Amino acid sequence: MLQPALVIGASFAYLLLLFAVASFGDWRAAQGRSIIANPWTYALSLAVYCTAWTYFGSVGRAASGGVWFLPIYLGPTLAMMLGWQVMRKVIRIAKTYRITSIADFIGSRYGKSPLLAGLVTLIAVIGIVPYIALQLKAVSAGYALLTTSPGTGAAVSVHWSQDSTFYMALALAGFTMVFGARHLDSTERHEGMVAAIAFESVIKLVAFLAVGLFVVYGLFDGLADLFAKALAVPALANLLRLDQGGGFAWTQWFAMTLLSMFSVIFLPRQFQVMVVENVREVHLRRAVWVFPLYLLAINLFVLPIALGGLLYFGPGQMNADNFVLSLPLAAGQHALALLVFIGGLSAATGMVIVETIAVSTMVCNELVVPLLLRTAHFRPDAGHDLTRLLLGIRRLAILGVLVLGYGYFHLAGEAYALVSIGLISFAAVAQFAPAVLGGLYWKGATRRGALAGLLAGFLMWSYTLMLPSLSKSGWLDESFLTQGLWGLAWLRPEQLFGLKGLDNLTHSLFWSLLVNAGAYLGLSLWRAPSGLEASQALLFVDVFERTSSRSPVFWRGSAKVPDLLRLCERFLGADKAQALFDGYARQAGVRVASAIVADAHLVQFVETQLAGAVGSASARVLVASSVEEETLTPEDVLRILDETSQLRAHSLELEEKTASLERATNELRTANEQLMSLDRLKDDFMSSVTHELRTPLTSIRALAELMRDEPDMELAQRSQFMTIIVSETERLSRLVNQVLDMAKIESGHAEWHAEMVDMCALVQQAVVTTAEMFRERQIVVALDLPQQAPVLLADPDRLMQVMLNLLSNAAKFVPVPGGRVGVSLRRDDSGVTVAVQDNGPGVTAGQQALIFERFRQGGDTSNRPQGTGLGLPISRHIVEHFGGRLWLESDPPNGAVFLFFLPITPA
């Protein structure tokens, strides 16, 4: 045994650690760097499903029924396969309409009905009490086992005031208040709590795996050894088979799978962590498989531990629920036993914290606030801050649920195994299934149907499962169990109407879900939904089709901004309310909150914010009492929906028009820019032309004036001047011709004479024409032509112009003496390429693009050779006219190669 002080000390130290984790989570959340905003933490927080029941009870169940502990975990695995479809829809709805609990969800779906939300809350509280009791029982039993020496008789029943379990319940209540009810948050999210729950999930898994490994490899010699020993004992070998001697209860197997499928969604704590605490929808994508994987891992060693315990102690010697503790204790592994106890404490506290927080929110929002709103003191127009009151109610509710749980434990706890207690709770929350699942996909479901279904299912559950459990604990006369109510045999709660052959759980589940679904469907079909029901149905069922900005607002009436602001101040606090209204004003595009238009959107905004704090049903009541509104009929709902979709169509149309206008504007702007740049080019051209014309003109004029002013000029001198004048005039006319040529080509007015041209002959002729020029400058010309002459359809004069231009260019730039020019012609399938290569200085990369522009010449400005600067642009135009291209390859200082390509079939 261990010292009680040690166990209590370790437990408190662990709870403090948990609190530190939670505080860290809250601190990081306040800084905007959430530690729970990732799919792994989310998946681990879902593992709050594994409570003390899993931790202790599964082994107990396995020790008596073999694989029967498993359906409770296979169900959630199957449910998670549909999780991405179904739960994502629930999450989207909850986020859009600020749903804070399962009661709020159901109430809100069926016309924001306070009655329905209240009923769901009541069912949840009553259904959950046994479950809380189960946690208390497990921890208290574990504690007793750790701190009493073996062989001591069973615990004698003590008065509650001396029962350590009672004080443990109180401690847990205090702890939960600190976790979940410190401040009021309009989204009901608790980052710190989720962080702590994820942490607990890791601890309980590690502890359970540790004890599993210890049993298999410490007490036995591996799995094979353990199973071999178990198979040798007929009673144990039976546990490893499906039909353990008798027939296998398939219906019960199926019922338990179904039950756990519902539970993993509808248990208030699962709804809390999966839906309310969800940070991003996409986290669900990973969580749907990580969570089942967690369930698989924590169940791996259940069967080995159960068999190990039975082999070690012998059947019936020890309570199998506590094998995880008693095995390490018996083997003298006290540290391991303490770790396992802490793991169990993790499982129990995690469940208690989340469950009571979820239930306290429901009790406060769906039971207490609606009742308070009926009293004069709390009418919305009475003006004081109610946030402290709301917190107080929640704290009281937490305490209340735990005290109730303790009460159940004290009264009925000893009569049942852990698993049976848990299943009672599961069957209670399974009653939510028709209302929630139907409400997600069926628009015709009504408040009446949901109300009747839930009530009928709950009454059937009470009569066939809850009352018998109390009766078996000795708190009710057993005669009604065996002989039926008032002695009527057909009213026997476990064989209702004489239905036999089912175990009590399956029996109860069958009858309760039957009457539940029957009443739900029947009454929904009896009367069509009202306006509010129809509008909520649309908002829920079609949630994926509507974005928040374009969803219809089903409200008509008149409201005043100050009234709504005051309402928010009372339930959310003054600062928060002001901040909300300022934010709304910014979004609406007005400067101050008082300038907001009090339209349907504002009313909906306020109602959604209030829904986060007091639940949607109460929020509806509050808003309705502070504004003047009209009741909507189903026809109004349809009309509003129609208007919204028309509005949406109009806005789409408008968007399209705006887009096309923008496109046109852009096109115009581009065209304008092109025109401007063309205009600039023209100006440049004009100034260049003028400049080029002026230079020869100036020299002609100067020489002519000289000759006029000096009549007795020497003849030789005069003749030299005349030669210069003639050459300058030639240059002028060449320039004018080229400018005209250029203008003609560019404007498309040039004349082209297309005929078959032999390219070889043309190139040869060009070289012959320029031979005299090359010879003067002592330039060697190398010609490289193919044998077969390619023939093209082109204008030979124009092509000759190109050739002469390229050749004279080459002649200008080669060094004197030692100049070399190479002319080559290559043909391939597509066309002819002519290259003119020189050994001049080449063209630098920066100039390569420029030389094809008009009036741009290569070389420095100082030693620029003669020329107009129009030759290359004109040549390029000519080549391009015939569908070819002209380009330059140059690698200074190793000369330049001008090439042009002409296709054989001109474009």
Add this chain to the structure above:
Amino acid sequence: MFNGIDAQRLLALFGCGCLLLNFPLLGLWDVNTTVWGVPLFPAALFALWALLILALAWLMERRGQGPQDD
């Protein structure tokens, strides 16, 4: 309700899971034999379970191919 190929695959997987883990298919594994020292029935149950989780993980995690965020 279940549009898109991936949503339908999930639905099919759910159907497979329900069938494999219930009457009568589950009963096929109830044979008196062992695999590596572990009795076949519990081993098969855990193996089926793991397989279903694996298939689910594969469907959800394929890059860029998962169910649509509609």
